[in-house]
Amino acid sequence: MPFVNIKITKEEGKVVSIEQKKALIDGVSNLLVDVLGKNKANIVVIIDEIDPDNYGLGGKTITQVRKGE
Numbered sequence: 001m002p003f004v005n006i007k008i009t010k011e012e013g014k015v016v017s018i019e020q021k022k023a024l025i026d027g028v029s030n031l032l033v034d035v036l037g038k039n040k041a042n043i044v045v046i047i048d049e050i051d052p053d054n055y056g057l058g059g060k061t062i063t064q065v066r067k068g069e
Contacts, residue, residue: 002032003044009062010049021047 006024008016016024025045032038052062060069 001042001044002036002038003046004028004032005046005048007048007050009055010051015049016047 006028024047028045029040029043032043033040052066055062057065
């Protein structure tokens, strides 16, 4: 069973719309069907939206990095 985890950062506090999430899930599923010949009914897609305070670069949160701190 293919398992795909998409991680998307929340930009300026905005979340991805339901329509965009549906398109991502369908598109990724179709890609696995086309490229790997997988059964679409068995494909699991999870979308994680990550707040920029919850990951970092160079010892700072991404929020800090974007602010130039």
